[in-house]
Amino acid sequence: xxxxxxxxxxxxxxxxxxxxxxxxxxxxxxxxxxxxxxxxxxxxxxxxxxxxxxxxxxxxxxxxxxxxxxxxxxx
Numbered sequence: 001x002x003x004x005x006x007x008x009x010x011x012x013x014x015x016x017x018x019x020x021x022x023x024x025x026x027x028x029x030x031x032x033x034x035x036x037x038x039x040x041x042x043x044x045x046x047x048x049x050x051x052x053x054x055x056x057x058x059x060x061x062x063x064x065x066x067x068x069x070x071x072x073x074x075x
Contacts, residue, residue, distance in 0.1 A: 004028050 008024035010016075036043035 004031055 004024065004027045008021065008028060011021045011024050032043065035041075036046075
């Protein structure tokens with residue numbers, strides 16, 4: 001799983017075509033789905049819970065869209 005994430009990160013940082021990035025993302029999704037089935041985890045419910053938490057955080061516009069973070073800049 002970590003290897004697949006590394007392949008995706010490499011595709012993004014090396015500026016590879018979006019089709020390559022999409023293929024690496026699909027690999028990660030397949031692994032996550034397989035692990036969730038094997039572990040009997042409701043991945044949809046876990047995603048929805050996490051998404052709700054993240055959406056409560058402050059956001060800022062970045063190169064890849066809105067970035068939601070718990071980072072608090074020094075003022």
